[in-house]
Each structure stands twice: as C-alpha cells, then as structure tokens.
Amino acid sequence: MSPSKSPKSPMAALIARDIRLALRQGADSMMVIVFFVLVVVLFPLGVGPEPAILARVAAGVIWVAALLAAMLSMDRLYQSDHEDGSLELLVLSPLPLELQFLAKAAAHWLTTGLPLIIAAPLLGVFLNMRGEGFAVLLAALALGTPSLSLIGGVGAALSLGARRSGVLLSLLVLPLFIPVLIFGVSAVDASLIGLPFKAQLLVLGGLLLGAAALAPWAGAAALRQAAE
C-alpha cells in the first residue's frame, strides 16, 4: 500500500468499495449468474424441446429469470452494512444519503445487472430466439435492469431489520417490477414479428428516469429510519 493514494470523490469511493467487496466475495455475484442460466436452461426441459414454442416464450423467460436473479442479490445490498455498523457511519458521512443510494445502486447494477446482460444472448441461443431479437433484447435489458437495481434498492432499505427480510423484499418489490417486465418483453416480441419497438424502449427509458429521480428519496428515508 502506498501511504497516501490520490483522494477519490466520496461517490466513486463508495462504488469502488462495493464492487471490490463483490469481486472478493465472488460467490454472491457468480451465484446470481448461475441462477439466471439455470432457470432459463430448465425451461426447455419443462415445456419440451419444441423449437417453435421455445422461440415464442424466449423473451419472457429471459426477462422473468433476470428479475428473479436480480431479486436474489438484492437483500444483501444493505444487510451487511446494517449488521456491521457501517450504515450508521454512512448516514453520518457528509455525502447526501440520496447520492449514496445512487452509488450503491450503480455498484449493484455493475456487479449483477451487467453480467446478466452479457449472459443473455447466449441464453437466447439456447431458447432458439431468432437473430433479429438479440439487439433489442440487449437494449431492453440495458434500459430495464438499472431500474430493477434502483427499485430493488428501495425495497432492500425498507426491509432492513425485518425478520425473513428476503421474502418480505420479494413481496414488496416484485409487483413494482411488472411495468419493466411488460415493456421489456413486448419490445423484443414486437421486433421479432417486424413491428416497431421504439415506443417500448422509450417507455423503459422513461421508467428508468422516473426510478432514478424518485428511488433515491424513498431509499434514503428508509435508510435513515433503519439507522435510528
């Protein structure tokens, strides 16, 4: 270690710490990806290897699996900070809690959302998805998964300190994921049958902007409550 590293901005430091923790405790992030792949791979076994059926459900299956995988990693987002006392110090640090919430959501997306997006085309091939849909699937996931990190972050902050917080978190957050799911799947389906899909992508972008504007306030309020 060098005695004095160049000073980082607080937000960058928080993102860097969470990514570093995720990489060093690699099991958590890997588990999310493995879970995602496994759920999707189970589907052909369940519904049968009929290529036409698989191609029909491909977009929906990938999206639902991505939602569930994002949920799986969500409850750890603030749990360990809450347990080891870091949350108190974060609440007391000069950086506004709303920005800290954004930083944690960004780190969560980089360590889970981004790998999901990278794995998705491979799973599209498994499910016999037609080539035209791939680019739209990636674009939809790129716009949709950050919303999942933001909305899920609010749920994670709200369920801090609750017993069985993982289950509570799913009940709180999964209904809120429905709009993202609807427009995410519909964008891919539209592109596969040759219809315009721009509107769906714009709605996903709108949902992301809305979540980025509102989630930090709700999340920061919940975190203050949890640190009391």
Place this chain on the structure above:
Amino acid sequence: MGQFIGSGLGSYRGQRIVFRGLDFAVDGGGLLHLVGPNGSGKSTLLRVMAGLLPVIEGQISWDGVALAQDRDGHRARLLYVGHADAIKGALSAAENLQFWCAMAGGGDAWLGLERFGLAKMADLPARFLSAGQRRRLNLARLAAIPAALWLLDEPAASLDKASEEILEAEIRRHRAGGGSVVMASHGRDPADGERLDMGAFVGAALDLGDAVL
C-alpha cells in the same frame, strides 16, 4: 469556537422515556464524560447528539446554530464511534480506513494506522484482526480524519492497557487543538473533564412515565 450545547433534551424509545430535562454543554477543547449504569441512556444521548436519532424534546446547538438547521454542517464536523466497528473483513485494514477517509472528503489513513499501531497490519485482510485490533482500526478514524467533535460510545471496550493510553493521548491532542469530545465511559471514574451522570435522569424519567405518555 465550537460550543456544543443541549438544553431540555428528552428522548423516548418505544413507549419508554429514556431521559427528560437533560442539559449539557461542551466548549471547544472540552471533554464530557457520560457516566451511569447500563440502560441509563448514554448511547441514546450520543445518537441524539450525532443526529442518528431525532431531537424530540429540547434543542441542541453548535455555536448558537440549531442542529435541525444545519444537518449537513453537523455531519461534516463530527466523528462517531459506536458499538459496532464498521469493518469489512474482505478489505485490508488500510482499505477500510481509506474508504472512510474518502467518504469524509479527506484524511490521512496512513497517519491513523501508525498512531494506533496498525501500520504493520495495513495489508492484512481485516477478518484476521482480533477484536481489540478491529476496535483500534475503528478508532484510527479519529487520528486520520480531522473533525471538531468526537462522539465516542465506550471507545475503550476490548482495548488493552497500551491501546487505552494511545486513545487517551489522541483525546489530549484533539482537545489541545480545540476539538471537543463527548464520551460514554462505563462507570469508571474519569481523570479529567466534566461528568454528566445519566443515572440522575433515570429516576426522574420513571416517575413521569405514565403522566406523559
């Protein structure tokens, strides 16, 4: 400079009054010991002072400005040491401290490690540190990050004699520079500084319990 004053403070946890009608004053360079038995509200008062708990009754001010009007300024001037050490086992000792320095907007992590005798363990993952070493790593924030007000909740817990002396020296240095300290110290008789006996407010609280709520 740095007058930290609270007047008529009251706090409730659940349906129970922790303390009422409590006053305190700490000047720049001052040291206030909170003494009293377990459950007398020392930690609660420190959390109210830090702003983790809302001021329900009474007022706290810094240099005449109420806390409620200057939350950002208050967070920027205080360091809080609670019961938990806020250390990530997967990060090295230095990385832990550097993170808190960066969050505070500046600080000298290396100085903190050296003062608290952790320089040799700087690169060791923090999960290998003993309870006393973890506590020292938490306390090293005090030396690393400049702040006007220290709020310490039983800082000497699990420290050995030598480390306690390091802490005392840091407190003296901080006070000599005009900094203030409020410290919960479990029953022990403090050598210097003011004393605030939290035990005195427990009885009063119990008498008033039903009348107020």
